[in-house]
Amino acid sequence: MIEYKQKILPNGLTVLAHRDRASAMAAVNIIYRVGARNENPSRTGFAHLFEHLMFRGTRDIPDFDLPLQMACGENNAFTNNDYTDYYITLPKDNLEIALWLESDRMTGLDISPVALEAEKRVVIEEYNQRYLNQPYGDHWLLLRDMAYKVHPYRWATIGLTPDHIADATLDEVKAFYKKYYSPSNAILSIVADIPEVEAIGLAEKWFGEVEGEPAPHDLFPAEPEQTEARRLECMKDVPAVAITIAFKMAGRLSRQHYLCDLMSDLLAGGSSSRLNHFLVKEKKMFSSVNAYISNDLDPGLFIMTGHLLPGFSIEEGEKAMWEELEKLKNEEITDYELEKVKNKFEAGTIFGEINVMNKAMNLGYYNMIGDMSLLNGEVAIFRSVTADEVARAAAEVFVPERSSTLVYVPEKMIRDANGK
Numbered sequence: 001m002i003e004y005k006q007k008i009l010p011n012g013l014t015v016l017a018h019r020d021r022a023s024a025m026a027a028v029n030i031i032y033r034v035g036a037r038n039e040n041p042s043r044t045g046f047a048h049l050f051e052h053l054m055f056r057g058t059r060d061i062p063d064f065d066l067p068l069q070m071a072c073g074e075n076n077a078f079t080n081n082d083y084t085d086y087y088i089t090l091p092k093d094n095l096e097i098a099l100w101l102e103s104d105r106m107t108g109l110d111i112s113p114v115a116l117e118a119e120k121r122v123v124i125e126e127y128n129q130r131y132l133n134q135p136y137g138d139h140w141l142l143l144r145d146m147a148y149k150v151h152p153y154r155w156a157t158i159g160l161t162p163d164h165i166a167d168a169t170l171d172e173v174k175a176f177y178k179k180y181y182s183p184s185n186a187i188l189s190i191v192a193d194i195p196e197v198e199a200i201g202l203a204e205k206w207f208g209e210v211e212g213e214p215a216p217h218d219l220f221p222a223e224p225e226q227t228e229a230r231r232l233e234c235m236k237d238v239p240a241v242a243i244t245i246a247f248k249m250a251g252r253l254s255r256q257h258y259l260c261d262l263m264s265d266l267l268a269g270g271s272s273s274r275l276n277h278f279l280v281k282e283k284k285m286f287s288s289v290n291a292y293i294s295n296d297l298d299p300g301l302f303i304m305t306g307h308l309l310p311g312f313s314i315e316e317g318e319k320a321m322w323e324e325l326e327k328l329k330n331e332e333i334t335d336y337e338l339e340k341v342k343n344k345f346e347a348g349t350i351f352g353e354i355n356v357m358n359k360a361m362n363l364g365y366y367n368m369i370g371d372m373s374l375l376n377g378e379v380a381i382f383r384s385v386t387a388d389e390v391a392r393a394a395a396e397v398f399v400p401e402r403s404s405t406l407v408y409v410p411e412k413m414i415r416d417a418n419g420k
Contacts, residue, residue, distance in 0.1 A: 007200050012212070024092055027189075028102060030189075031368050033083055033215075035047050036159075039159075041155075044155050053115065087357060088102070107183075109177060127158050136408060139408075143406050181212075184214055188207065191357075229400050229401055232405070232407070233407040245405050246301045247404075249397050250299055252297045259393035285312050290303075314409070318405070328398070330391070349379050
């Protein structure tokens with residue numbers, strides 16, 4: 001159970017504070033409600049670009065990392081389709097250094113032509129190395145583009161093309177910063193062994209005078225109902241056939257989200273899971289298998305993927321994957337299986353509450369998705385799921401007409417088939 005206090009400052013900044021009496025460390029987490037879905041389709045990759053730019057220093061603090069290193073602190077960040085998260089851990093006595101740094105770069109970032117060009121090169125190189133020059137690296141680029149036709153989830157956080165970053169102007173980047181990096185669009189979480197009211201007071205001290213734009217209210221086009229199966233086979237320089245089948249599922253605040261999350265664990269949650277037992281160990285058809293959900297705010301994806309071993313055809317591999325999905329619809333889910341998955345989720349939640357950074361992130365995350373009751377209430381939701389509910393959800397989600405199948409075919413396989 002995480003107890004907390006919340007206050008919204010006059011400038012719109014949401015502040016959440018929790019007292020952790022068991023740690024000498026403090027955690028400061030800031031979520032900005034901006035991700036890849038907030039981008040212009042002709043200028044994608046901006047949210048991720050800013051994850052880099054935010055460490056370039058400000059007009060007052062040219063080196064962001066140096067004060068943190070002197071305070072024995074660590075920091076990092078990540079971006080996804082829905083939001084951007086910046087986090088710092090450091091000794092409790094140095095908490096105000098983190099608040100000083102974060103308040104300064106919230107609106108004081110020094111976006112110079114030199115800094116922008118340097119980070120553009122870094123992001124473009126990341127795009128090339130991680131997404132274009134790695135086996136299966138363009139998996140998310142291809143899958144999202146196939147699964148979505150209208151919603152901005154159709155591009156990954158790295159963007160549609162590196163040209164969008166290469167062609168970005170200084171004015172465009174500054175406008176993005178002004179619109180989204182503002183107190184009214186941010187959630188600050190503080191976890192430390194100090195009273196919550198004191199933590200909120202420190203937030204007021206360091207952020208209370210920060211001015212910014214009103215919170216943006218972006219509207220996202222609804223993705224049309226998918227009524228036909230989609231498929232893409234691509235010949236690539238990859239070591240093995242990889243098959244991915246993705247299905248549309250409901251958004252983060254829906255009951256179906258929890259059912260799909262639970263189904264993904266039934267299928268692939270550990271060495272004794274269904275996919276690993278039947279497709280890897282028993283049939284020896286796949287070298288590895290996995291199932292997971294995209295965990296998006298808006299309607300997202302349930303993904304099932306596997307790497308096929310030599311000696312099996314693509315058709316055989318797909319058939320075996322679909323058979324496991326059909327079992328969820330039509331065969332009994334044992335009490336043991338269900339309890340094992342529920343216990344795993346509860347254990348993960350409990351262990352997550354030990355770490356100050358996890359608690360700070362969770363405070364901000366649940367506020368961002370719009371339901372703070374889930375901070376302490378998700379275990380009960382998982383506990384309430386029944387086997388019949390899972391079967392009904394499987395029947396609703398795992399429909400061929402709502403599927404998108406991506407198959408990587410090794411170039412070597414084609415050459416061998418042609419006798420070359």
